[in-house]
Amino acid sequence: MLAVLVKFPFATRPWALPVLIDLYRSAEDDRNRRHRTPARIMCVLLRVVLARFPERAVVFAGDSGYGTHEVARFCYCHRDRLTLVRKAHPDANVFDPPPPYTGKGRPRVKGQRRLKPRQAVGAVTTFTRLEVGWYGGGKRTVETLEGTGLWYKGGCGLVPVRWVFVRDTSGTHRDEYFFTTDPNLTPTAVIAAYCGRWNIETTFQEVRAEFGPETTRGWREKTVLRAAPCLFGLHTVVALLFHALPSAKRVGAVSWPGKATVTFSDALCAVRRWLWDEPILPQAGADAALDKLPAAVRELLLTTLAPAA
Numbered sequence: 001m002l003a004v005l006v007k008f009p010f011a012t013r014p015w016a017l018p019v020l021i022d023l024y025r026s027a028e029d030d031r032n033r034r035h036r037t038p039a040r041i042m043c044v045l046l047r048v049v050l051a052r053f054p055e056r057a058v059v060f061a062g063d064s065g066y067g068t069h070e071v072a073r074f075c076y077c078h079r080d081r082l083t084l085v086r087k088a089h090p091d092a093n094v095f096d097p098p099p100p101y102t103g104k105g106r107p108r109v110k111g112q113r114r115l116k117p118r119q120a121v122g123a124v125t126t127f128t129r130l131e132v133g134w135y136g137g138g139k140r141t142v143e144t145l146e147g148t149g150l151w152y153k154g155g156c157g158l159v160p161v162r163w164v165f166v167r168d169t170s171g172t173h174r175d176e177y178f179f180t181t182d183p184n185l186t187p188t189a190v191i192a193a194y195c196g197r198w199n200i201e202t203t204f205q206e207v208r209a210e211f212g213p214e215t216t217r218g219w220r221e222k223t224v225l226r227a228a229p230c231l232f233g234l235h236t237v238v239a240l241l242f243h244a245l246p247s248a249k250r251v252g253a254v255s256w257p258g259k260a261t262v263t264f265s266d267a268l269c270a271v272r273r274w275l276w277d278e279p280i281l282p283q284a285g286a287d288a289a290l291d292k293l294p295a296a297v298r299e300l301l302l303t304t305l306a307p308a309a
Contacts, residue, residue, distance in 0.1 A: 013137030016199040018232035061197035069153040088179035090118035094149025133192035242267035272306030
């Protein structure tokens with residue numbers, strides 16, 4: 001699934017809205033066709049986005065499954081509009097550019113090996129302190145170190161990358177390494193981009209909780225192909241409808257201690273109330289009867305019809 005991060009004025013963190021989805025089949029299920037890895041599927045989805053929005057520049061933050069050399073090479077080929085940000089292995093191999101060809105033997109495809117990120121971090125004692133965007137939309141002070149190099153894979157060429165080491169000064173998160181295919185991307189931008197990726201995990205949880213995919217009723221391939229894109233797309237539709245509603249219509253939210261922002265369940269409840277109150281019941285000819293109801297009874301009716309879960 002490919003989602004875009006949208007910062008709504010009513011939320012404290014960006015929301016990841018699904019825009020494209022494709023079905024992954026395991027190698028065992030793909031016996032009669034060419035197997036498509038998650039990385040290959042993601043390259044297809046990214047190509048669709050680039051073709052659909054030719055004026056946009058895209059920063060793609062993916063987990064380790066999408067951080068392959070294939071995806072990095074694809075992003076580098078479209079480097080004028082597409083950048084990859086993902087976690088890096090502390091012992092990743094990076095190289096210098098190949099030396100000029102001397103005219104003897106086969107030309108070298110890569111230069112000398114540079115220090116691995118873990119080795120480079122262990123060789124210094126002074127780090128750069130930065131305040132960066134963090135998980136949940138907040139800020140965090142971290143220590144960073146960065147380096148550059150060329151990522152090599154036999155038969156696939158070289159991809160310039162910049163790696164970034166991150167140490168959380170508060171001690172709540174472990175040390176992390178990231179890399180990007182844009183050598184000019186700052187560590188602040190790299191960290192913020194990857195931290196924003198966590199919002200898609202929240203989207204998965206919200207879709208499971210509110211719409212119920214991945215149940216025993218939806219294990220067949222045709223069912224998944226038919227229902228899954230609609231359910232994830234419905235998440236995006238609900239968020240956009242809630243954003244379009246006037247403030248007076250954004251009602252029905254449930255409060256609890258510690259809650260400081262609008263959740264997706266609040267948005268879903270408000271959109272359901274609006275659908276019952278304006279498009280559905282009036283078109284069914286029940287608007288005259290509803291107008292005769294006391295305000296408290298009307299509110300009870302809408303609250304019963306439009307629960308968030």
